[in-house]
Amino acid sequence: MAYSFDFSSINADNLAVLGDGMIVSLQITAVAVVVGIVWGTLLAMMRLSGAKPLQWLAAGYVNTFRSIPLVMVLLWFFLIVPQLLQNLLNLSPSTDFRLTSALVAFALFEAAYYSEIIRAGIQSVPKGQINASLALGMTYGQSMRLVILPQAFRNMIPLLLTQGIVLFQDTSLVYVSALADFFGQAYGIGERDGRIVELLLFAGAVYFVICFSASLLVRRFQKKVIS
Numbered sequence: 001m002a003y004s005f006d007f008s009s010i011n012a013d014n015l016a017v018l019g020d021g022m023i024v025s026l027q028i029t030a031v032a033v034v035v036g037i038v039w040g041t042l043l044a045m046m047r048l049s050g051a052k053p054l055q056w057l058a059a060g061y062v063n064t065f066r067s068i069p070l071v072m073v074l075l076w077f078f079l080i081v082p083q084l085l086q087n088l089l090n091l092s093p094s095t096d097f098r099l100t101s102a103l104v105a106f107a108l109f110e111a112a113y114y115s116e117i118i119r120a121g122i123q124s125v126p127k128g129q130i131n132a133s134l135a136l137g138m139t140y141g142q143s144m145r146l147v148i149l150p151q152a153f154r155n156m157i158p159l160l161l162t163q164g165i166v167l168f169q170d171t172s173l174v175y176v177s178a179l180a181d182f183f184g185q186a187y188g189i190g191e192r193d194g195r196i197v198e199l200l201l202f203a204g205a206v207y208f209v210i211c212f213s214a215s216l217l218v219r220r221f222q223k224k225v226i227s
Contacts, residue, residue, distance in 0.1 A: 009193040010202055021185030022206075024099065025171045028106055028181070033164045035107035040114030045144060047119055058115070065112035070105075071173050077105035078177040098179045102171075110167055117163060121156035122148055158222035165214050169207060182206070 046058035065073070081104055082097040125148050133143040153160075172183035180188070183203055190199030 005198060006195060007198050009189060009195045009198060014189050017189065018182060018185050021180055021182040024180060025168065025182045028102055028171045028174065029164065029168045031103050032106035032110045032167055036110035036114045037160065039107065039111035041118050043111060043115035044119040044122060048122060062112045062115050065109050070109055070170055071176055073109050074102065074105045074173055074176055077101045098177045102174045102177060102179055113163060114160065117156055117159050118152065121152035124155055125151050158218055161218045165211050169211060
């Protein structure tokens with residue numbers, strides 16, 4: 001017997017709930033992108049520094065997070081972060097830390113990937129430029145901040161934005177902590193109304209429209225950068 005589609009569950013009330021979930025997904029994406037780029041920049045500079053301990057520390061961090069599935073990291077932080085915050089801040093065990101756990105996990109995990117993109121971007125700048133800035137009397141930190149990083153980030157922006165799109169897609173994995181992101185809300189509504197197929201098709205269409213549109217914008221921006 002053929003399946004009979006019924007999209008009546010995608011109504012105004014449920015769209016409002018899905019909108020709340022989308023805000024959570026975008027919030028996780030924004031925080032992870034900003035923190036990931038800042039922390040990833042520091043990791044990249046540590047790996048490129050002449051200090052071996054800093055190189056080993058940064059390499060260990062990056063290789064560890066890049067070798068572990070994101071869903072496993074999310075579960076670890078979902079179990080660990082609430083315990084730490086409750087002990088440090090003396091909060092009630094009933095306090096909801098799911099969003100905080102997801103933000104911390106995504107930010108730290110994505111920093112490892114951003115670090116590699118930023119490291120490649122820094123290495124793409126000719127070494128003669130840092131030598132020239134050092135010859136002008138700049139410190140290593142000033143050379144990186146005023147000469148190297150501005151050029152590197154200009155070259156890296158398309159890759160950083162693309163990684164942000166991948167990150168947005170990955171936010172659906174927070175379902176493992178029962179966090180009400182867009183995917184979690186869609187699945188919950190579908191399960192409640194007995195229309196999981198329709199809601200998942202709708203959620204997939206929304207993800208496709210957002211990510212495909214963002215990819216087109218990144219591609220257009222990349223052409224401008226290259227030209």
